[in-house]
Amino acid sequence: MGLDLGDIQRNKNTSEMIATALRSAILRGKLQSGQALRQDEIAAQFNVSKIPVREALVQLQAEGLVKLNPSRGAVVSSLSLEEVDEIYTIRLALEPMALRRAFPNFTPRDFMQGEHILNKIDHETDLTRWAELNWEFHEALYRPAKMPHLLRTIHDLHNNVVRFLVHTIDRSQLDISQRQHRELLALCRAGDIEGACVLLQEHLCSPVTMFANRSQTPNP
Amino acid sequence: MGLDLGDIQRNKNTSEMIATALRSAILRGKLQSGQALRQDEIAAQFNVSKIPVREALVQLQAEGLVKLNPSRGAVVSSLSLEEVDEIYTIRLALEPMALRRAFPNFTPRDFMQGEHILNKIDHETDLTRWAELNWEFHEALYRPAKMPHLLRTIHDLHNNVVRFLVHTIDRSQLDISQRQHRELLALCRAGDIEGACVLLQEHLCSPVTMFANRSQTPNP
DNA sequence: TTGCCCAAGATCGTATACGATTATACGAGT
DNA sequence: ACTCGTATAATCGTATACGATCTTGGGCAA
16 A cells, blocks of 8 residues: 555544545545455554554445445445446535535635635646545535535545546546636626536536546446 | 343344444434443443444444544534534435436335335324334335435435434424325326425425424534 | 365454543642 | 642543454365
């Protein structure tokens, strides 16, 4: 795995550190779908016992990133094409709602922060880092809604599909995405919430059609 | 607590049994919001060690029923009025979608099953059991959508508010709910999905207005 | 060969033990 | 009396140990 734990967060307890490290490894593709996660092995990697590892795995299972088979070990979860489609369908219902709820609470500061993230995306070449910044941008648009449960639900759904997205996306898709981001921000600035919601739906749809065409998914 | 473990499910592993028992106790109100959940105490109650108890608590935290404070113990989570409202808002977006997706897949068997559940609700006096049957009915309407992630999300959201609902609901509300259930089923049978969705939204809204009026919530 | 069975190794699941952290009670100093 | 610090108890967090379960590979019979 090549991950050294200790540097990430020394204040949290061990199981949260393990969960953070494993989550990051899964999202970065260092641990791919179907990969077995043996407790002893992970414990040895991080120089801890199995107990915090097990708790981390339970946490990640709840987030949908890991599948736990009783007495038979854990694997990095995989998604069928239908499941990817399902998750995008849910996001398509939730994210415009989040944007709509955030809209009345937007401040100039939110727009500046969004623009700052977009500028960072422009100069980003690493796809994994791009995915992180992509989420940061969307989060910046949803956070003013002040709906923490909704935000966490969307984040979890996002995490579950983004790790497959980075394998299929190409440069032209990235450019389209960025143009949509900028237009989205402009529409929000201009006070056109309806236009923004329509565009957001479009923005969310494009990757899912791409998935369907390439049918690039791991073992279902 | 007065809960005897062993009888519930002997096939699952210990941590799942504990999680099931604790979840049930929380939903039934035997463990109320803010109640501290001490690991040693729970372990003693169930005649097990703390390890499976800890894993159960992590699981329940992910479901939103428990709050884990590092090194300071777990408590049964409570919801502010704003959070209850937020969760109903999310359900209002997701449940009509689930119904809409289920609609093309409905079979006569689904309708019969729904009716069977409604008949059971008619004769039910225990509010906790009523809540369970209420969920079973809604699940019967959503399951044909074949969207497991959506169903689980809705179920978790439902669990998070239903335990407060049972404290505020009264007989007249129950009758209204049951009438709406029957009409909902009739509309689905008649093929009127639009009417069904409108009614479902109404059905979901009535309790949340009730909450707002009574402002009955635990320590926020 | 093919299929079944069983033994050995690998891995999981949890009880026990103990160090670490937090809460509580008490007494000294102001 | 009030605050603060310290001792003690309560509780949490994790390492170790070991029994339970699953996987694997080799031997035997059909």
